[in-house]
Amino acid sequence: MTETIPTISDITDAPLAARLHSAIDNKTKPLGALGRLEALALRIGSILGTENPVLEAPQMLVCAGDHGLAARGVSAFPGDVTWQMVENFLAGGAAVSVLARQHGLALTVVDCGVRRDFQPRPGLVSRRIAEGTADAATGPAMTAAQCAQAIVNGREVVRALPGNALLLGEMGIGNSSSAALLLSRLGGLGIDVCIGVGTGLDAAGLARKREVLRQVLALHAGATAPLDALAAFGGFEIATLVGAVLQAAEERRVIVVDGFIASAAVLVAQALQPCVVQRCVAAHCSAEPGHLLLLERLGLDPLLNLELRLGEGSGGALAWPLLESACRILREMASFESAGVSRKDA
């Protein structure tokens, strides 16, 4: 049986980091001229434990689930959009479907608890906990047992996937509320700065979301431990992603973090096992205002700032070519010595 929380080791390796630094500095370019791509190359080399990293069989994992809280009008869209978008992912028409195809990312969609049954088909993995979470405004979104099961599910799904890179994606109407609540509780921030328009609330909708989330936070004042907060605020797709992050970290895969909601899953995983973040690359900074605050708490610098607020893993897919370029720079760029290029005058 899979344990819920694995121990994630510290992968700090000073001699390897020094070799990577010197390999990057000896490439045919002025010192530091490849900017943040150099830090990215260093990070990927450190995660994969080599000066010649090759990203293999990258996996885009989109976890989907419904939220009881969505019935309280905290989203601009109806809950049915969760299952409709799962169909769209599988039919190949969603943004993440298009971008995953473009970049050669294998797409797996996990039904973690969508309020609708799906016909089995390739690319869909069924790991349903229930037909959506309970309403977090009246009690915990999930039980401790459901939360633990969702984490184990995420671990098992990733364990069965090939490759050494995992891109995180999610879908769930109402899940920007879960992410805001998790950030507030685990990040020690007032709820107001953690809330944004999500799928596009108007001013009245945003005011309603603020009011609902203040009440939810107060109802679960005692849920301060990471797993208690996760169970209180949901959702199933976030808990499944927590398991996916823990498993990928244990296997030393490169973890590409998407927007606000995927990052909230990493925040929970970090609270459980701080070293998971060593394996993470932040793809982008979402337009959802809490995301920047969340990334600061993770200590991650986002690669892109395209004002995305879509989720699905779309930002991870867009950032993917940068990770591939960083690896190619390490593997294929000539050094001053090998190319016979003169160094800077002393």
Ligand SMILES: O=C(O)c1ccc[n+]([C@@H]2O[C@H](COP(=O)([O-])O)[C@@H](O)[C@H]2O)c1
């Ligand atoms: O990832 C983000 O930064 C992001 C920001 C805003 C919205 N989303 C997506 O929109 C949904 C959540 O928004 P909401 O308004 O329903 O809470 C969910 O399906 C997410 O994938 C995602």
Ligand SMILES: Cc1cc2nc[nH]c2cc1C
């Ligand atoms: C259409 C739509 C697509 C999405 N993809 C991720 N979250 C979403 C929310 C909506 C509403």
